Amino acid sequence: MPKSSRLVIFPGSFDPLTLGHLDIVTRAAGFFDQVEIAIGINESKKSLLEPEERKQVIEEVTKRLKNVTVATFSGLVAEYAVSRKAHALVRGLRQAGDFDYEARMAHANLSLAEGLETIFIAASPEYSSISSTIVRDIYRWGGDVSAFVPAQVNDVLNRRRTGTR
Amino acid sequence: MPKSSRLVIFPGSFDPLTLGHLDIVTRAAGFFDQVEIAIGINESKKSLLEPEERKQVIEEVTKRLKNVTVATFSGLVAEYAVSRKAHALVRGLRQAGDFDYEARMAHANLSLAEGLETIFIAASPEYSSISSTIVRDIYRWGGDVSAFVPAQVNDVLNRRRTGTR
Amino acid sequence: MPKSSRLVIFPGSFDPLTLGHLDIVTRAAGFFDQVEIAIGINESKKSLLEPEERKQVIEEVTKRLKNVTVATFSGLVAEYAVSRKAHALVRGLRQAGDFDYEARMAHANLSLAEGLETIFIAASPEYSSISSTIVRDIYRWGGDVSAFVPAQVNDVLNRRRTGTR
Amino acid sequence: MPKSSRLVIFPGSFDPLTLGHLDIVTRAAGFFDQVEIAIGINESKKSLLEPEERKQVIEEVTKRLKNVTVATFSGLVAEYAVSRKAHALVRGLRQAGDFDYEARMAHANLSLAEGLETIFIAASPEYSSISSTIVRDIYRWGGDVSAFVPAQVNDVLNRRRTGTR
Amino acid sequence: MPKSSRLVIFPGSFDPLTLGHLDIVTRAAGFFDQVEIAIGINESKKSLLEPEERKQVIEEVTKRLKNVTVATFSGLVAEYAVSRKAHALVRGLRQAGDFDYEARMAHANLSLAEGLETIFIAASPEYSSISSTIVRDIYRWGGDVSAFVPAQVNDVLNRRRTGTR
Amino acid sequence: MPKSSRLVIFPGSFDPLTLGHLDIVTRAAGFFDQVEIAIGINESKKSLLEPEERKQVIEEVTKRLKNVTVATFSGLVAEYAVSRKAHALVRGLRQAGDFDYEARMAHANLSLAEGLETIFIAASPEYSSISSTIVRDIYRWGGDVSAFVPAQVNDVLNRRRTGTR
Secondary structure, eight states: OOTTSSEEEEEEOOTTOOHHHHHHHHHHHHHSSEEEEEEEOOTTSOOSSOHHHHHHHHHHHTTTOTTEEEEEEOSOHHHHHHHTTOSEEEEEEOSHHHHHHHHHHHHHHHHHSTTOEEEEEEOOGGGTTOOHHHHHHHHHTTOOOTTTSOHHHHHHHHHHHTTOO | OOTTSSEEEEEEOOTTOOHHHHHHHHHHHHHSSEEEEEEEOOTTSOOSSOHHHHHHHHHHHTTTOTTEEEEEEOSOHHHHHHHTTOSEEEEEEOSHHHHHHHHHHHHHHHHHSTTOEEEEEEOOGGGTTOOHHHHHHHHHTTOOOTTTSOHHHHHHHHHHHTTOO | OOTTSSEEEEEEOOTTOOHHHHHHHHHHHTTSSEEEEEEEOOTTSOOSSOHHHHHHHHHHHTTTOTTEEEEEEOSOHHHHHHHTTOSEEEEEEOSHHHHHHHHHHHHHHHHHSTTOEEEEEEOOGGGTTOOHHHHHHHHHTTOOOTTTSOHHHHHHHHHHHTTOO | OOTTSSEEEEEEOOTTOOHHHHHHHHHHHTTSSEEEEEEEOOTTSOOSSOHHHHHHHHHHHTTTOTTEEEEEEOSOHHHHHHHTTOSEEEEEEOSHHHHHHHHHHHHHHHHHSTTOEEEEEEOOGGGTTOOHHHHHHHHHTTOOOTTTSOHHHHHHHHHHHTTOO | OOTTSSEEEEEEOOTTOOHHHHHHHHHHHHHSSEEEEEEEOOTTSOOSSOHHHHHHHHHHHTTTOTTEEEEEEOSOHHHHHHHTTOSEEEEEEOSHHHHHHHHHHHHHHHHHSTTOEEEEEEOOGGGTTOOHHHHHHHHHTTOOOTTTSOHHHHHHHHHHHTTOO | OOTTSSEEEEEEOOTTOOHHHHHHHHHHHTTSSEEEEEEEOOTTSOOSSOHHHHHHHHHHHTTTOTTEEEEEEOSOHHHHHHHTTOSEEEEEEOSHHHHHHHHHHHHHHHHHSTTOEEEEEEOOGGGTTOOHHHHHHHHHTTOOOTTTSOHHHHHHHHHHHTTOO
16 A cells, blocks of 8 residues: 555644635645544633534535545644554644744654654645634624635634524 | 655755755655655756766665655756656755745745645754755865765765865 | 825734834834824733823823824724724834734735735834833833833833832 | 825835735835835846846836836945935835844944835735745746736746847 | 853743753853752742742752752842842753744843843754643643653653652 | 853954944953954955954954954864864854854854854844844945944945055
8 A cells, every 4th residue: 555545634723724724734635645634622722613613614614625534632633643543744834933833843743653744834825824813813803704714614603703503 | 546656856956965854855755655856956056066976875875765766857846846747845844944935935836837735844853953055164174074964975075075086 | 185194003002112112103103194003902911001001101102293192992903993094004023023923914904904004114123122021021020121111101110019100 | 295295215126026026016006105116236246137127127017006116226225215315115024034134224224324214014925925036046947937927027038038029 | 260150040930841951051061160040930820840849850850960050039030140149141042933032031131130141052953842831731631751851850740640749 | 270261262254343243242251251253264255354454453343352362263163163272152143033044053063073062142132233244235335334333343444445544
């Protein structure tokens, strides 16, 4: 079996999934055999969308990508990736300032799980200035986030805002 | 055929190949089906080793990596990669400051050859401060570069220095 | 009417206003017709000075700058700027690391309010290492912040410390 | 007369003008009364296009922008700006790594010409990875630069390549 | 008495001490006459190890370094350093992104205590991606941190985890 | 003998010495027993001032600093430092972008000469945007560099310009 008919994992909070995340997952899906979007659950952190809501909307957004699946996990990314027999992690890099943190995490994951590489993809320029943090801030102040997230994510956020979920 | 039983190309000048390059190519070879080290020939730039010398020594250094080959090319990386039907480019990132230039190149290559992604791997920490430029500088001033390059590269440089090649 | 006989807005928390902020506002006032310092109110964040206190002391500090006014606002900067018919936002950049965040905010504001540009001014070198965060930390541990803030801000902080406000 | 019915200068080599430059000049023209693109002539540097060629094509590209003019100059930007009674310089910032150099130049220009501020605009994300250097490299290797430069610049480069200028 | 038969202080939280910290303190101890590791106590921040536990384990880890002592302090580093008649502060730099914050602190400390320089040492490459934050995260999720901290620190953390302290 | 009654070396081109260099050497001289400014001679690089001219003017500028000496050297810094039995190298850091290169050099020097540490000092903010490159550029275009260099350096440059040296 060729090496890469295996799984790569794209871990993150995806709270919410942005057009930047979708860019990375779409490009990774064109490149790797199987991509799993792994939503990290961190109960001590206040979130905008519940993990289950995030999972549902991401499944909806990515359903046309046949080799992409969505899952939730808690605990260490490295341990989860090992339990899934994943081949590698995938992460996007938007700006130079992302690299210091991402390199630290990549090296930590290699230490924790031998051979677990992290593969980086540079964000497409047009998405390089989008972050979930900015989306949450704009949303919380009542602003329109439709330029930053897929339509389905925007719908979920709007339904929630107007109390009709 | 699974997507990734294909070729990825690691382009560069490799003048000379350092332990940092070897780290990236070794890890890429563990991950992808086929890795080609593609030595760019730039006649207008004064080089330390001739392209053919670089090719020979890199072949020697990487001979235990069964899925790694070495080639030379001139012209645009994107065009060369297309001519080789390569699946992607691979590049190492050592420090945050590398990212600005590398992201510009990655986006240019995607524009020039649709679908030609660049996959980045973060240098292993112990090799993150090695560069060919520093090796060339030390060598030209008569210093010992054995801590920075594979033994075979060091031998080639030493033979050249003592005039016994 | 020439384009620029209009308002630019310098948004921030200004908790407290530092010599770095004063440098930016003074230079912006020499350049634009009308500059408004817009103090963002964020009730969920613990602040050192109340918004009203900040407004008063900033008015005092800037009263010799005839084309500078001070206001408070809550909600999104972009929406506030539109409501004020502002021509642009003004922000200072101190160090390279500021740029990633500031560029993200600038692009978000352009998305939220068409044509709302952000104009950046590089901090004067002597003020490039001052931040409100450092001022707050020093103040909270009982240190002397007079080298970092205008005299009037220092007075307000000292009166508060000694309980005589 | 309001302060800003005056001239701002956008200095650079523009060898050649890219879509990134055009983005900055278009946005600056929407913001300032008069914008002059000032092409620096540096005879000791080998250029792709002659200054006069650059001037002509930039005039063509920007002719729909009524408040934009194009000029060439040699010597120090600060002295040229003073001779033109310019109000400020305008520069684009693409990535964090640009800032260190640009801040040094801005401070040097303020030292050389009192009150000569530099106003920075963050590149639109979609143009943030374009540089004249990359365009020159691709062009010199025979590649297609039409994704990076305005159509008129592309035409000039192509005519030159095919010898029909 | 020569200038440097004096004390330099290495301040930090050391929650916990990592191999990166140990690298810096070992190299500083080879260079300066007397090095004090000064553990800052910040009661408002939730910590992994109590200050007294940190002090004990650091003393154990560094006991072979005859010119290294360990202390705890609260309040401003600059004031503490003056009270100790320290000659300078010592800090490690791991990545470019560390510099902005560290330079701001260094300048603040020089303002607060005349002549109190901060001396920086670049982390050894192999330790440049270790941080206490990553260690705490891995530990809290039940992971193995033995690759990142000295053996004695690892023992303390493990005893605590298994309830046998 | 205490460890530090020894020599530290501040290597560089100093073509010419700027106020930024003088800041670093003055602060280093307040801290270390003996500081040597070591001017690297690189015959293949076109210089503004001859090494001997640089040496003379730097001696003049620093003559009030009793523990500072000036020398020239060629070849590798590490070898020169060993030949001088130097205790460490000293370098200034102005901006985050300096760090990547400086860390690479520091690690290379440690590899080449065991125990040869590099000590970094953050530039004083007011000098953080001065570089010899900018000084040379301004000088070559006929500009006034007196804001960036010590008076004696300015005199040497002016005498040379007017042909009266």
